[in-house]
Amino acid sequence: MPVSSSRHRSRSIAWLAILLGACTSVTPPAGEGVKPTTTVASPTDQTPTAAATPTPEAQVEPPPVDDPGTPTVDPSERLDAPARYEHLLLRAALPIRPRYADLVYEGNNKHFRGDADAAGLFRSGDETAVDWRRFAAGVGGLVVLRDSLFSQQDHPVAQRPRALMISPSWVTVAVAETLASRPLTAPRTAPLDDDAAWAGTNIDAYFGSFPVSERLFGDATRPLVGADASARIQIENARVSMQMLAAAAQAMIAAAPRGAEAVAQVGAEWIAASDRSYFGVELRRDKIIPIFVENPNEHELRDEGKGLGVWGRELAPEALAITRRVVYGRRLLDGPLAVERYDLRFETEHQRAIALLEELVPRGSSGHQLWLWVNGGTDGHGKGDPAVPYIADFQAKISAANVEVSRVVLLSKPSVRPWGADGKQILEVETDRYAQLGIPLSVQLRTEQLRSLIAD
Incomplete structure (x- = not known):
């Protein structure tokens, strides 16, 4: 049985209508108790007083936001962590159970989608988003990986997306082309059921000026005619994703006559709006901490599309600098932001990280916190050495x-694994060590695992 339903298809279509300017009111899925839904066009919290944020914002009309509101959390689901462990950062998990209301958690996109069906399809993006919001509403904060086309909560093909985010690299490309006075071309878009309009054999032409996706191209170009039920869902999902991407691209193209800065501002607004539409304005402000990979390794850049650049494509350093400043600065207006990853063994990495901090959270500014993922050598996949030996020196440089400094949070990776017979001892030693450094301690433990350890 396909995991998507007509109800969830109608919600995605309604959200797409909002992106295209229809401003359709959408009701949250049944069973999610929320505050009243509102459609908003800009963040409601205070802006930083001296941060490097977009300047001519009055010229930029942000896309409408389909705010799902904030779920009500049963008091029985809220736990209070002992003061000794209040700096721990745990792993979020499903099903949703009692969790620490005063701790920050890290979420996993694949885990929150649930199990795929026999055709490889997940439940809808709307259903997945409900669980993200329910979990986030009951904790102190929730770190979410949301930084590229296939590294975000919505899967562009395997589920009907709720609020697909354009990759930051799309903004960089649009900025670079504008700086070079080259006209921008939008990616393909058409009515969902128009097979002829979606057909194509040239992937570069299909995506216009923007980075290509072989997976999206392969599924969007398949005909609906003759496809079985599961294949139809995949094709439609891909086409909805293309429509969402094209809407953001068209908005940047419309801004191009005003210059590269305006293009970056528009792209940043669309990224920020997708965050608020997925998680809700209030949760984005108070709980959600999205991660950008500012310093990707080769695999992440080449195979996963992370970072501001595009593998195999030369982009002007000025375009990268504008995009970094504008997109990151705009996202910080809505709530906290996490940026990774910096190897503190190397002075060049210190300099790169501090340059970013000086640009985004300069001395005397106010606003949300910037979390900086640091390490002492890692492969980017959880293996390596923590940054602990280098933290004090780096803190002094900051x-x-x-x-x-009040807006900077350093998080050392890889996470500590207090497992096995020595788990309790490892936890206690590392708890003390990280507390002395004044930084959070990321541990690969779920709520129930921590409760069990500290109860011993």
Whole structure:
């Protein structure tokens, strides 16, 4: 049985109508108790007083936001962590159970989608988003990986997306083309059922000026005619994703006559709006901490499309700098932001990280916190050495730089694994060590695992 339903298809179509300017009111899925839904066009919290944020914002009309509201959390689901462990960062997990209301958690996109059906399809993006919001509403904060086309909560093909985010690299490309005075071309879009309009054999032409996706291209170009039920869902999902991407691209194209800065601002607004539409304005402000990979390794850049650049494509350094400043600065207006990853063994990595901090959270600024993922050597997949031996020196450099220290949170990776017979001892030693450094301790433990350890 396909995991998608007509109800969830109608919600995605309604959200797409909002992106295209219809401003359709959408009701949250049944069973999710929320505050009243509102459609908003801009963040409601205070803006930083001295941060490097977009300047001519009055010229940028942000896309409407389908705010799903904030779920009500049963008090029985809220736990209070002992003060000794209040700096721990745990793993979010389904099903949703009692969790620590005063701790920050890390979520996993694949885990929250649930199990795929026999055709490889997941439940809808709307259903997945409900669980993200329910979990986030009951904890102190929730870190979410949301930084590229296939590294975000919505899967562009295997589920009907709720609020697909354009990759930051799309913004960089649009900025670079504008700086070079080259006209921008939008990716393909058409009515969902128009097989002829979606057909194509040239992937570069299909995506216009923007980075290509072989997976999206392969599924969007398949005909609906003759396809079985599961295949139809995949094809329609891909086409809805293309429509969402094209809407953002068209908005950047419309801004191109005003220059590269305006293009970056529009792209940043669409990224920020997708965050608020997926998680809700209030949760994005108070709980959700999206991660951008600012410093990707080769695999992430080439195979996963992470970062601001595009593998195999030369982009002007000025385009990268504008996009970084504008997109990251705009996202910080809505709530906290996490950026990864910096190897503190190397002075060049210190300099790169501090330059970013000075640009985004300069001394004397106010606003949301910027979390910086640091390590002492890692493969980017959870293996390596923590940054602990280098933290004190790096903290001193941050304090001496033009950085608002109160807005910076350093998170050392890889996470500590207090497992096995020595798990309790490992937890206690590392709890003390990280507390002395004044930084959070990321542990690969779920709520029930921590409860069991500290109860011993």
